[in-house]
Amino acid sequence: MTHTEDKKSMLSxxxxxxxxxxxxxxxxxxxxxxxxSVVLLVVVALxxxxxxxxxxxxxxxLNVDGEGDHDxxxxxxxxxxxxLWLFLISDSxxxxxxxxxxxxxxxxxxxxxxxxxxxxxTSVLLVSSFxxxxxxxxxxxGDRQGFLNNTLITFVLGFLFLIGVVFVEWRIAxxxxxxxxxGDPAKGPVGGVFYMMTGMHAFHVLTGLIFLAIVWLNGRKGxxxxxxxxxxxxxxYWHFVDVVWIFxxxxxxxxxxxxx
Amino acid sequence: MMxxxxxxxxxxxxxxxxxxxxxxxxxxxxVVTGVLNFSGSVAGLFALLASVTAFFFGVYGYRGIxxxxxxxxxxxxxxxxxVTAIRFLMGLRGTELFGTFFFSEPxxxxxxxxxxxxxxxxxxxxxxxxxxxxGIDTPEHHEDKPGWEKYLGVSLDHKVIGVQYxxxxxxxxxxxxxxxxxxxxxxxxxxxxxxxTTFKLxxxxxxxxxxxxxSLHGMIMIVSILLGISGIINYVVPLLLGAHDMAxxxxxxxxxxxxxxxxxxxxxxxxxxxxxxxxxxxPPLSSRGxxxxxxxFLGVFVAGWSSIxxxxxxxxxxxxxxxxxxxxxxxxxxxxxxVATSIIALTATxxxxxxxxxxxxQRLFGMGFFDPTKGGxxxxxxxxxxxxxxxxxxxxxxPGLGVxxxxxxxxxxxxxxxxxxxxxxxxxxxxVGFIVWAHHMFTSGMNEYLRVPFMxxxxxxxxxxxxxxxxxxxxxxxxxISTPTPMLFVLGAIIVFLxxxxxxxxxxxxSVDLHLHDTYFIVGHFHDTIFGGxxxxxxxxxxxxxxxxxxxxxNEFWGKVHFWLMTPSFLILTFGMMRIGLLGMRRRIADYxxxxxxxxxxxxxxxxxxxxxxxxxxxxxxxxxxxxxxxKAEGNLWASRSPEWQVPSPMAAHNYEVxxxxxxxxxxxxxxxxxxxxFAPAQGKKH
Numbered sequence: 032m033t034h035t036e037d038k039k040s041m042l043s044x045x046x047x048x049x050x051x052x053x054x055x056x057x058x059x060x061x062x063x064x065x066x067x068s069v070v071l072l073v074v075v076a077l078x079x080x081x082x083x084x085x086x087x088x089x090x091x092x093l094n095v096d097g098e099g100d101h102d103x104x105x106x107x108x109x110x111x112x113x114x115l116w117l118f119l120i121s122d123s124x125x126x127x128x129x130x131x132x133x134x135x136x137x138x139x140x141x142x143x144x145x146x147x148x149x150x151x152x153t154s155v156l157l158v159s160s161f162x163x164x165x166x167x168x169x170x171x172x173g174d175r176q177g178f179l180n181n182t183l184i185t186f187v188l189g190f191l192f193l194i195g196v197v198f199v200e201w202r203i204a205x206x207x208x209x210x211x212x213x214g215d216p217a218k219g220p221v222g223g224v225f226y227m228m229t230g231m232h233a234f235h236v237l238t239g240l241i242f243l244a245i246v247w248l249n250g251r252k253g254x255x256x257x258x259x260x261x262x263x264x265x266x267x268y269w270h271f272v273d274v275v276w277i278f279x280x281x282x283x284x285x286x287x288x289x290x291x
Numbered sequence: 292m293m294x295x296x297x298x299x300x301x302x303x304x305x306x307x308x309x310x311x312x313x314x315x316x317x318x319x320x321x322v323v324t325g326v327l328n329f330s331g332s333v334a335g336l337f338a339l340l341a342s343v344t345a346f347f348f349g350v351y352g353y354r355g356i357x358x359x360x361x362x363x364x365x366x367x368x369x370x371x372x373x374v375t376a377i378r379f380l381m382g383l384r385g386t387e388l389f390g391t392f393f394f395s396e397p398x399x400x401x402x403x404x405x406x407x408x409x410x411x412x413x414x415x416x417x418x419x420x421x422x423x424x425x426g427i428d429t430p431e432h433h434e435d436k437p438g439w440e441k442y443l444g445v446s447l448d449h450k451v452i453g454v455q456y457x458x459x460x461x462x463x464x465x466x467x468x469x470x471x472x473x474x475x476x477x478x479x480x481x482x483x484x485x486x487x488t489t490f491k492l493x494x495x496x497x498x499x500x501x502x503x504x505x506s507l508h509g510m511i512m513i514v515s516i517l518l519g520i521s522g523i524i525n526y527v528v529p530l531l532l533g534a535h536d537m538a539x540x541x542x543x544x545x546x547x548x549x550x551x552x553x554x555x556x557x558x559x560x561x562x563x564x565x566x567x568x569x570x571x572x573x574p575p576l577s578s579r580g581x582x583x584x585x586x587x588f589l590g591v592f593v594a595g596w597s598s599i600x601x602x603x604x605x606x607x608x609x610x611x612x613x614x615x616x617x618x619x620x621x622x623x624x625x626x627x628x629x630v631a632t633s634i635i636a637l638t639a640t641x642x643x644x645x646x647x648x649x650x651x652x653q654r655l656f657g658m659g660f661f662d663p664t665k666g667g668x669x670x671x672x673x674x675x676x677x678x679x680x681x682x683x684x685x686x687x688x689x690p691g692l693g694v695x696x697x698x699x700x701x702x703x704x705x706x707x708x709x710x711x712x713x714x715x716x717x718x719x720x721x722x723v724g725f726i727v728w729a730h731h732m733f734t735s736g737m738n739e740y741l742r743v744p745f746m747x748x749x750x751x752x753x754x755x756x757x758x759x760x761x762x763x764x765x766x767x768x769x770x771x772i773s774t775p776t777p778m779l780f781v782l783g784a785i786i787v788f789l790x791x792x793x794x795x796x797x798x799x800x801x802s803v804d805l806h807l808h809d810t811y812f813i814v815g816h817f818h819d820t821i822f823g824g825x826x827x828x829x830x831x832x833x834x835x836x837x838x839x840x841x842x843x844x845x846n847e848f849w850g851k852v853h854f855w856l857m858t859p860s861f862l863i864l865t866f867g868m869m870r871i872g873l874l875g876m877r878r879r880i881a882d883y884x885x886x887x888x889x890x891x892x893x894x895x896x897x898x899x900x901x902x903x904x905x906x907x908x909x910x911x912x913x914x915x916x917x918x919x920x921x922x923k924a925e926g927n928l929w930a931s932r933s934p935e936w937q938v939p940s941p942m943a944a945h946n947y948e949v950x951x952x953x954x955x956x957x958x959x960x961x962x963x964x965x966x967x968x969x970f971a972p973a974q975g976k977k978h
Contacts, residue, residue, distance in 0.1 A: 101612070110538050110611040117603045117637060124641035128675055132649070132660065135671050212657030214665030223658030223667070227649065249426040 041168045048086045049161040055079050056157060060150055063285035069139065072281045079277045087164045087270045090116070108260040115264055119271050122235075126275050129228050130282060136219045139287030144225075145203055149284040152195040153276065159188035160273045167266040170250070170259045178262065179250055185269065186243045193236050196229055218290045225283065232272070232279055239269045301349030305342045312341025323389045332493045333393045335562045340364050340555075347443070355414060355444030356551070362413025363406040363552050370405030374398035391494065392563050392582055397655055399563065399582045400589065407552040407593050415445045416548045419541050432536075434944070445548065447540035450942060452547050453526025454840060456518050457833070459547075461911065463515030463554060468904055470508040474501050474881070479897040481885040493562050494581075501881040503565030503583065510570040510587065511557060513683070514594050516825050517636075518550055520690040521601045523832045524629045526840065528605065530935035531623045533614030533968075535945045538607035542600050550597040556590030559583075569879055571680070574661040574672050578653050585654065588647040595644045598686075602633035602640075614934075614968070616953035623933065623957050624713055628693025631717035635682040635724060643679035646672055670737050677728035684817070685724040688788070688824025689717055692759055694832045695781050699763060700958045701931050702778040703770025707958035708762045716762075719755035727752060733801050734808045742801045749799035756792060760785070771961075776850030777929075780831035783858045788823025790862070791816060794869060809879070812872030815865040822861060830854075830910065837914075838928050842941045843921030849913040853906045860902035867896045932960065932967045 059075045062068055084090050093116055099106050166181030204225065214220030242265040249255065255262050316337030321327055328334065344364060347357040371394040378388055378395065390396055411417055419429045435441040441451055442458070477486045486497030495503065529537055537543045560566055564581025577584050609622070609630050649660045650672065659665025661672045700707045707713065729737060729745040763785055774782070794816040797803045807813060830853070838844045871889045872878075883889055927936040934951055935942070951968040959965040 106611075110607055113610060114539055114542075114603060114607045117606055121599055121603065121637045121641055124638045125645055128642050128645040128678075132671060132675070135668060135674075136660065136666065212659065212665075214659035214662070214667065216663065216666045219666035220659030220662065221666075223653070223656075223660050223665070226656075227652060227658065227660075245424045249424075252426050254426050 041172075042165060044086065045161060045164040045168060048082055048164075049157075051082055052079055052157055052160075053154075055082075056150075056153060059281060059285065063281070064146075067287075069286055072286055076278050076281055080274045083160065083270050083274050083277065087160060088267045088274075104258055104260075108263075111260060111264065112267075115267060119268075122271070123275075125231065126278070129231060130278065133224050133228060133282055136224055137221065137287075137290070138219075140219070140290045141283055141285065141287055142204070142209055142221050142225050143207070143289045144209075144284055145200065146284060148195065148200055148203070149280065152192050152200070153280045155188050155195065156192045156273055156276050159185045159192065160270055162188065163266050163269045167259075167262055170255050170262045173256065175250065175253065175256055178255075179247060182243060182247045182250065182262075186240060186247065189236060189240050189243065189269070193233060193240070196233050196236075200229070201226070221290055228279055228283060232275055235272045235275065239265075239272045242268060298350060301346045301351075304345035304349035308345025308348075309338045309342030313338035315341070319393055323393055328494075330492050332391075332562050332564060335493050336392075336559060339558065339562060343555075351440070351443045357443075359410040359414030359548070359551065360555075363410035363555065365406075366409025366413075367402040367406030369402070371398040371402030373405075374401045390582065396582050396585060400585050400651065400655065403556055403559070403586060403589050407549075407556065407589075410552040410555075411545070411548060414548050414551075416541075416545050418445075432540075432945070445544050447536070447544055448944065449525050449529050449537045449540065449543060450840065450946075452543050453522050453524075455547050456522030456525055456550075458522075459550065459554070460515045460519035460522055461914075463511050463518065464907070465911070466558075467508050467511035467515060468907065470504040470511070472900060472904055474504050474508070475897045475900040477501060477881060478883075479894050481883050481887075481890050481893075483882055486881060493565065495565050498881045499565055499567060502567035502569075502879075503561050505879055506566055506569050506587070507557065507561055510591060511554075512821075513570065513687075514550065514554065514557065514591075516687045516821070517594070517598050518547075519825065519829050520632065520687065521546070521597070523694065523829065523836075524605055524625075524632075524690060525601075527832070527836060527935070528626055528629050529608060529612065530839075530942065530946060531626055531933060532609065532612055532617065533934055533947060533951055534608060534612035535947070537604050538611055539604050543604050546597045546600040546604065549600075550594055553590050553594035553597065556586050556593060560586035560590060571676065572647065572650065573676075574650050574653070574669050577650055578661060585651060588651050592644050592647055592651075595640045598636045599640045602636035605629050605633040606637065614951055614953055618953075620711060620714070621953050621955075621957060622714070624696040624707065624710070624717075625690070625693040627714040628689045628696075628717045631721040632686045632689040634718075635721050636686050639679040639682045639725070641679075642675050643683075646675035646679075649675075670732070670735055673732050673735055674729070674737075677731045678725075681728040681731060682721070682724040684820065684824075685720050687821055689720060691784065691824045691828030692788075693717065694828040695763065695784055696759070697933075698777055698781050698831060698835055699766050700960045701929050701933075702775070702781065703767055703772050704961045705766055705770040706956070706960055706962065708765035709758070710956070710958060712758050713762045716755035716758040719758075720752060723748065723752050723755065730799055730804070733804050746799055746801050750796060753792070753796065760789065760792075775834075775929075776845070776847055776854060777831045777835035779851065779854045780827045780834065783854060784823050784827030784831065786823070787819055787827055787858075787861065790865065791819030791821075791823050794819060807872065809877060810872040811868040811876040811878055814878050815868030815872060818861075818868070819865045822865075833914070835929065837917065837921075838924040839935055839940050839942065841918050841921070842923065842925050843917055843919075844924040844928060845917040845921055846913050849909055853910045853913070856909070857903055857906035860899040860906070864896055864899040864903065867892050867899070932957065934968050937968065937970070 055075050055078060059072060062071050062075070092112060095109050162181045163185040166178045166185060169177035169181060209222055209225060211222045211226045213222030246255070246262055246265045250262065313334050316334035317327060317329070319337070320331055320333040344357060344360040347360060351357050353361070375388060375394060375398045378398070388395065390399070392399065394402060422429050433447050435446050435448055435451060442455055446452060477484060483497060486501045488496050488498060490497035490500070492500055525537065525543065560583040563586055564583040566572070566577065566580055566584040566587045568577045568580065568584065572584070572588065609626050613622070652658050653660050653662065659667040661667045661669045663669065696707060696713050727745060727749045729741055730749045733742055794812070798807055798813060798816060834845055834850055871892050874889070875887065876883060876889055925940045929936065934947070938947060949970045951970045953967065954969045955966045957967050959967070
């Protein structure tokens with residue numbers, strides 16, 4: 032499939048991709064509760080991540096000509112885009128390291144967590160990515176009000192995710208005995224792994240929310256009507272946070288057997 | 292307020308601030324503990340912070356670095372008080388509320404983090420970003436005022452930042468070297484002479500101070516190396532590329548300034564109880580120990596951001612800011628090496644940050660990552676740690692090896708042999724470097740089947756490194772060699788790095804390493820590689836590009852004295868280390884059995900250590916003296932083909948007045964009629 036630059040079809044492409052992602056998430060959950068194939072879960076996560084990276088984060092935009100006027104806005108945006116992706120590569124090593132830690136310490140087990148809540152926050156984050164994509168497409172099409180509305184929805188959903196993880200999920204977990212210091216030789220340091228992974232991700236969600244707020248406030252002043260790269264940057268970062276959760280969600284909620 | 296700012300008033304204030312800080316610290320400590328601890332940590336810490344801040348106030352006034360330091364101190368105190376207040380509300384009292392070092396451990400950690408962030412806001416490096424976030428545009432370039440004052444505040448000019456990096460690296464090298472001299476003196480004879488168990492400083496005994504100094508020597512040198520390579524890369528690479536600055540000037544400034552609070556944190560670790568773990572900070576030892584361990588972890592974590600963001604900037608600069616016609620295979624070798632080194636620094640650095648962060652969280656919240664009683668795995672720490680810390684040594688040496696390849700053709704007047712192979716070998720070393728980390732862990736108790744694959748991958752590093760040696764030797768072969776000081780250091784680097792390289796395979800071989808692990812043989816080996824790969828090329832680069840930065844050259848005679856004093860002393864030092872290492876001298880220990888018969892060797896090693904320190908002192912005096920009084924050198928002093936030497940020194944604020952185009956090969960020295968660059972006709976002026 033080729034990426035299309037047509038205004039309408041960009042928006043409808045966003046919808047198609049969202050439907051695929053939603054179906055895959057459903058499939059993921061179904062696999063996890065029925066025949067528990069780790070390989071299939073990994074494949075689904077990889078496909079989901081690839082969809083987001085290509086269609087929502089439009090990684091192909093990195094592939095631009097190095098020639099051109101070095102002082103033009105386009106060329107500078109290209110440099111900024113490269114810088115942002117380099118940062119994301121760097122950051123993914125943190126999450127990769129956490130994943131390695133999780134596999135090493137917990138293996139094919141996962142903490143006993145509220146599955147419905149997990150699916151709920153995951154869906155919220157996924158839907159927020161959809162609206163972020165719409166917002167970004169709209170500002171590129173010159174629709175400032177549409178961009179502001181969609182960014183605001185993204186912000187609210189992101190905020191809900193943060194509340195869901197930090198103030199609901201963490202509370203429930205702690206209440207059921209999964210505190211940060213929990214761990215024993217048979218089960219592994221479950222509390223540490225759970226809070227470190229969700230906490231590091233939540234920290235990135237928080238920074239993403241700050242970027243969204245900045246972009247929204249400045250967008251109201253009309254700052255991005257012509258020069259819209261900052262919106263793209265905030266969006267790509269937001270989608271990156273979503274990609275991380277695409278891997279962390281199965282790693283913490285779905286893979287393997289429950290530690291009791 | 293003093294009218295005239297000078298080093299003299301700075302030194303005066305340093306004394307006054309130190310005394311006041313000492314008094315305040317002593318008083319605070321007394322309030323909490325009820326004891327007047329004259330050599331205690333709190334008094335020492337306040338004396339250090341107050342004296343350094345007062346010094347910069349005297350030199351520079353309340354702006355730039357001074358404001359940053361003041362904000363860091365205030366941020367640390369406020370952050371600490373904040374956590375203490377929360378703990379008070381939680382019902383903690385007495386020693387629970389306040390720890391051994393005034394604040395409790397969580398209060399120190401949070402306070403130190405707040406302090407580091409406060410520094411960045413105080414120094415002013417966040418100003419433009421804050422304005423952007425509020426929707427206010429700022430001019431793309433800020434003009435610096437001429438003179439030395441721009442170096443103590445935020446500047447966006449890559450040349451200023453390069454000098455800031457270099458000077459900070461030299462300061463840290465001096466501090467780290469001083470630490471080495473202290474514990475080297477203790478090692479000069481067996482038994483404890485002055486760092487005895489009755490010796491008390493900063494709440495530590497003599498052997499504890501030895502351990503802390505030894506550990507800090509390692510980490511401070513590592514940070515200084517990272518800053519040193521950033522200094523060279525920052526100054527030189529944009530000039531080589533024909534760029535007017537780095538790709539992201541504000542992030543460039545940020546990456547430098549974040550290293551300053553990191554250095555302060557590292558020094559704080561010595562005072563707040565020290566850390567006895569060695570620079571590797573392995574748990575379980577590091578998950579106990581005093582607050583100093585936390586400050587060490589936090590300092591490295593913050594310094595890591597400097598390295599990561601600097602690397603990001605270098606890659607973006609090389610990919611996007613090249614002059615017309617500078618294709619990949621016409622890129623200077625130093626630019627290739629910088630990219631290779633940056634690929635590692637960009638990615639792997641996150642893993643040391645993460646591993647240290649995990650131990651910090653383990654200590655703060657009782658998380659069980661590396662605690663076997665909670666199902667944790669201490670060996671996991673070593674994997675995460677070495678995944679950075681082995682490639683890190685390639686971060687240290689690759690730019691240095693690039694400097695060697697860059698300078699060698701200039702001084703032998705011959706083309707660089709095998710340009711493409713040399714360019715690719717840097718990338719090769721960087722990529723192979725990612726799959727060798729577990730050779731540090733042959734004795735750690737990791738799965739035994741991992742040993743042999745890691746042995747072979749390690750030996751594989753010798754291939755791209757060998758390519759470089761082959762190229763250097765073939766480049767020298769039949770050349771018209773001249774030996775001014777930079778060339779001496781280039782040749783010294785090749786020889787010393789060869790010694791480091793040859794002592795490497797024995798360590799990589801499992802069977803031998805089981806005996807050599809944690810002995811002085813390893814210490815000798817890595818000092819050879821780091822001196823050959825970083826220190827010698829760093830000095831070569833400083834002597835070589837000094838005229839470019841200042842318009843004056845460093846004194847040749849004293850440069851040669853520096854070289855001829857340092858090189859033999861250094862070789863004796865490392866060969867001696869390897870000798871006693873083979874005979875069983877353990878590394879990192881404060882004392883050794885006189886029956887081992889190492890006293891004479893250790894005495895020689897100590898003398899050599901002092902000789903190296905003397906040579907570096909000569910260098911420093913030469914360096915700072917030549918800035919003002921050196922012989923004028925404004926032209927193409929070394930008859931180089933490189934673009935930065937085709938324009939007068941020192942460089943103009945935005946580098947090249949006229950853009951140039953690359954029309955030939957970079958290193959075709961001695962070939963008649965060959966051209967590397969061509970300046971555009973004057974009307975093609977930009978900016």
